[in-house]
Amino acid sequence: MTDKIKISNLYKVFGKNPSGAMDHVRKGASKQELLDNHGHVLGLRDINIDIPERQIQVIMGLSGSGKSTLIRHINRLIEPTEGQVVVDGVDVLQMSAYDLREFRRHKQSMVFQKFALLPHRTVAQNAAYGLTVQGITEGEAKERAQRWIDRVGLGGFENHFPAQLSGGMQQRVGLARALATDAEILLMDEAFSALDPLIRTDMQDILLDLQEELHKTIVFITHDLDEALRIGDRISILRDGEIVQQGDPQDIIMRPADDYISDFIKDINRGRVIEVRSVMTAASRATGPKLTEDTPIEDALQMLSSAGKDSGTVIDGDGKTIGKIEMNNAITAMARPERDKGTPRYK
Numbered sequence: 001m002t003d004k005i006k007i008s009n010l011y012k013v014f015g016k017n018p019s020g021a022m023d024h025v026r027k028g029a030s031k032q033e034l035l036d037n038h039g040h041v042l043g044l045r046d047i048n049i050d051i052p053e054r055q056i057q058v059i060m061g062l063s064g065s066g067k068s069t070l071i072r073h074i075n076r077l078i079e080p081t082e083g084q085v086v087v088d089g090v091d092v093l094q095m096s097a098y099d100l101r102e103f104r105r106h107k108q109s110m111v112f113q114k115f116a117l118l119p120h121r122t123v124a125q126n127a128a129y130g131l132t133v134q135g136i137t138e139g140e141a142k143e144r145a146q147r148w149i150d151r152v153g154l155g156g157f158e159n160h161f162p163a164q165l166s167g168g169m170q171q172r173v174g175l176a177r178a179l180a181t182d183a184e185i186l187l188m189d190e191a192f193s194a195l196d197p198l199i200r201t202d203m204q205d206i207l208l209d210l211q212e213e214l215h216k217t218i219v220f221i222t223h224d225l226d227e228a229l230r231i232g233d234r235i236s237i238l239r240d241g242e243i244v245q246q247g248d249p250q251d252i253i254m255r256p257a258d259d260y261i262s263d264f265i266k267d268i269n270r271g272r273v274i275e276v277r278s279v280m281t282a283a284s285r286a287t288g289p290k291l292t293e294d295t296p297i298e299d300a301l302q303m304l305s306s307a308g309k310d311s312g313t314v315i316d317g318d319g320k321t322i323g324k325i326e327m328n329n330a331i332t333a334m335a336r337p338e339r340d341k342g343t344p345r346y347k
Contacts, residue, residue: 004053004185004217005074010083011047012069012241015040018081031240043069044241047083051234053184054215058232060222066241067221071189074219075108076100087185105134109178113190115170117162117177123149124158126173130181141180148176152206168199172206179210186218193222204231225264229253229273237261250278254333262336270334271298279333280314280323288312293322297330304330 013021013034021040024033031042044066051057059067072078073085076092085092087107095103109130117126128145136144149158152172162170171191178186192200208231211218222228228235229249236246245257253274256262277293288309291300293316304312304327314323 001052001055003050004087005049005051005057005219006084006086007047007049007051007070007073008084008086009046009048010044010070010073010085011081012043012066012073012078013040013081014043022081042241044073044080047243049236049243049246051217051219053217055233056211056218056220056231058220058222058228058235059238060225060228060235061238062223064240065238067223067238068189069241070238071187071219071221074185074187075104075110105130106181107183108185108187109181109183110187110189111171111174111178111191113193115162115167115174115194117170117173119162122159122161123154123165123173126162127176127180130177134181145176145180148180149173151179151210152176166199168195168203171195171203175203175206179214184217186216188218188220190221190223192227193224200227207231225268229268237264249273250275254278266336269298270336271301272296274333276300276314276325276330277323279329280325281329282322283314283324284321286311286313286321286324290315290319291325292317297333300325301327301330 011022011025013025015021018040021034021038024038025042025045029038034040034042047070049057059070061067069078073080074092076095080093083093092100092103118129121129124142124145127149128141131141131144146158149155152175154169154172154176157165157169162173165173174191192203195203204227220231232249234246234248235252237244237252239260245252245261252261253265253268253270256265274297275293276291276295276297279297280293289303289307289312291303291312291314293314300312304310310327312325313321314325316322
């Protein structure tokens, strides 16, 4: 799988003399020590993330963890103190002013938490805004924007203004605007956080349905673990500007790197999130009911119980047997894990 974005050794220090403050950061000064003793704020410390193309990369953490600071480095809305952000082999941080404008116009789009719609423009005009910035003719921009307005379920609201729409509808406009430019990279900064829970779930469904068809490279910022687990192909968890753990959702749930991650995941419904692939044993032959490897273990246990079996056969998309699942292993996986005493699984 090819990496679309490579973030390497990225640091961000806020203050009057960031370069000077980096000496203290390199010597191990914590975020609090840097603020108390040197009057600078550590935004990011040595961030390394490889983001595969056509995948959803979730960046999550609590408020102040640095996740929004990080995503704004990808399109250089924030300048780093040190490091690299390479997109398709080109370091964004070394781009000229012209190249950066073209990158923002054509290569990436952004969806914001507070919608960031233009209040004096209609739904149609907002959705077409990125296209007009690209220099697309008015007729073509209107046609392309309408296609995405329909796709996000806002057909019939083209002539409404943002103030006439609910929060969920306004965010659909923001998503349509981002998709209309046909950018390869979609940056989503807490895009659904301001929405009510049911509307948020609806927007997640829309995003996942569109991703199944479009296969964008999406960087999605959230503080909500359930949201991260639901939509992320990979997750990176930040604390105080540093990566604590990263990996696929199953890896994070099954092998939390430390007590901080364990606290994050302790209240999730493990039976609905952990999949058969995480608890199966490899086998070319097995008996019992057949289950796909992405079956949640809660459903797997129901199937085994209904069949009166203690084990089942795990199959791939072609129906080939790839493993075996034991009821005891599935039940054990639903228990909260103790802290992993081994080496943390992150870069």
